[in-house]
Amino acid sequence: MDSVLDESRAPAHQPAADGLPWYRRMVMQGGLYIAPGAAFVLIPIVFASGAPLHIWLFVVATSLLLGFLVVGSTAIAHWNARGRWLWMAAVLGTVGLMALSPGHTMPIYQVPYITTTAAVLLPFRHSRVVILVTTAVAILTALVERNLQIVVMGALGLAMGLVIALALETSRTRDRLRLSEQRTAVLAVAAERERIGRDLHDILGHSLTAVAVKADLAERLIDRDATAARAEVAELAQIARQALADVRATASGMRKVRLASEIASARSVLTAAGIEAVIPTALPALDDRTSELLGYVVRESVTNVVRHAEASTCTICYSDGVLTVSDDGRGIGDRERNGTGLSGLRARVAEAGGRLEVVADGVGTTVVASTGVSSTGSGASLRSSCLSKIESYSQSRSGAPAVPEGAA
Numbered sequence: 001m002d003s004v005l006d007e008s009r010a011p012a013h014q015p016a017a018d019g020l021p022w023y024r025r026m027v028m029q030g031g032l033y034i035a036p037g038a039a040f041v042l043i044p045i046v047f048a049s050g051a052p053l054h055i056w057l058f059v060v061a062t063s064l065l066l067g068f069l070v071v072g073s074t075a076i077a078h079w080n081a082r083g084r085w086l087w088m089a090a091v092l093g094t095v096g097l098m099a100l101s102p103g104h105t106m107p108i109y110q111v112p113y114i115t116t117t118a119a120v121l122l123p124f125r126h127s128r129v130v131i132l133v134t135t136a137v138a139i140l141t142a143l144v145e146r147n148l149q150i151v152v153m154g155a156l157g158l159a160m161g162l163v164i165a166l167a168l169e170t171s172r173t174r175d176r177l178r179l180s181e182q183r184t185a186v187l188a189v190a191a192e193r194e195r196i197g198r199d200l201h202d203i204l205g206h207s208l209t210a211v212a213v214k215a216d217l218a219e220r221l222i223d224r225d226a227t228a229a230r231a232e233v234a235e236l237a238q239i240a241r242q243a244l245a246d247v248r249a250t251a252s253g254m255r256k257v258r259l260a261s262e263i264a265s266a267r268s269v270l271t272a273a274g275i276e277a278v279i280p281t282a283l284p285a286l287d288d289r290t291s292e293l294l295g296y297v298v299r300e301s302v303t304n305v306v307r308h309a310e311a312s313t314c315t316i317c318y319s320d321g322v323l324t325v326s327d328d329g330r331g332i333g334d335r336e337r338n339g340t341g342l343s344g345l346r347a348r349v350a351e352a353g354g355r356l357e358v359v360a361d362g363v364g365t366t367v368v369a370s371t372g373v374s375s376t377g378s379g380a381s382l383r384s385s386c387l388s389k390i391e392s393y394s395q396s397r398s399g400a401p402a403v404p405e406g407a408a
Contacts, residue, residue, distance in 0.1 A: 009143065033164050037116030040109040047282050084121045088130070091117060093370035100401035103159045110136050111153045115161025124169040131161035175243040200247065206342060209303045210265070211236055213273045232272070259286060259323075263316060266302040270314050273306045274386060276326075278315040290371050297369040298347045301325035308336050326366040332358060340365075 089377040095110050105161040110132060118130035141147075142155055179328030218232035261280050286294070298316060302325065305314045309329030315323045336342070349369055357368040 001320075023314055032278060033120045033168075034113070034116050037114075037157070037160055039110035042158070057285065059260060070255050080234075088118060088121055108138075108147070108150050108153050111135070111150075111263050112160050113156035115157040119165035124165055124172075127165045128162070131158060131165065198348065201340055201344060204243065204247070205244065205300070205303050207239060209306050210269045210272070213269060213306060214239065217272050222291040230314065235268075257292045257299065258288075259291045259294040259318075262295040262302075263300040266298055266314075266316065269302060269306060275305065275311055276313040278304060278313060280316060280318055285320060287351065293349060293371065294318070294369060295321055296348060297356070298325060299368065300341050301367040304332070304336060304341065304365075304367075305329065308332065311364065321371045323369045323371075324366055326364060328364040329387050331363065332365040 003056075017366070051310045089374060091114065095114060111309045114134050115131045118127045121127070135154045135158040138150055138157065142150035142154065214232050214236040218229045218236065221229035221232060260283055263283075266278045267279055302314065302316075305311055305325070305327045309327045309332075311327035311329030314325065337360070342356075342358060346356045355370045357370075359368065388400070
């Protein structure tokens, strides 16, 4: 279907939904479009029944030549644009030479042939010009010669040429629309595959990380505290069941991710991994779209902290439409920065009209997600704010643990 838009091919010979090979379509369309216009050349033969021999010879020779032109026009329709223009020029030149022959009216009856040939061989924007110019020349000739036959042939040529040209252009437009619908369907399928792949990565990446962390913790506790180990195993089983439910929901498009639930899950995963979690104790009311978007940011960011950061503390802050997830680990590397998870997260945030920034200067990593509602401060300043909360929290750990002011 890509060749439907190929301007180098004649409008009558674009690949169409009928699936016919070009040579069969050539015969069919040549007979339907060009031959009716050429049939008017038979009129002089009918009226020349009592004419002298030289008139008969001229009429027959001209008819044979025109027959050759009809067959040639039909066959050449699948040539490239330059070849078709050269052939059209040859047709016009031949008819013009006939018109110069004194006393002969054959060119009068060739006007429909010229217009129908132009409709078949040339794109609509060009064929309509040739049709109108040919008709105008015929009418001017009729005015000079005071010949009503020329007016009739000009009107017939105009009508036949425009009808055929419009029919071919309509068919071609329909094929364009069909091609556009097919491409839209392909893009929709690709977008859906990308969405499912991204969601599965976000869900399974986080869930499998949580399973691994919980399993390691249960293994360490099994000899020291069997009760705690059993609790971790039970939670591990719950995480696995939830992951399975999430995968099914993702496949059906019913997956719901919310910021509050992801923060609660982050606390559990970070604690199991031995990382101090400094997280909000309360969140403002958010619409479902924003809550889902920021939930994915927390999920992917915390997964990266557990898997790659080697951090001791992770802080999650939300304020004025901006979410930050910061750690005091080794800092993110180029491989993780350009990995599937963060790349998919950037695309997800960008699709929602927001912005995602990853800041790493060798002392931990901060992921800053702006929802576009109200974005104040740069990634670096927000990182400094989160790091100050980490430092404040680290200093307070000698006493009763408390969430730093402003983390909520």
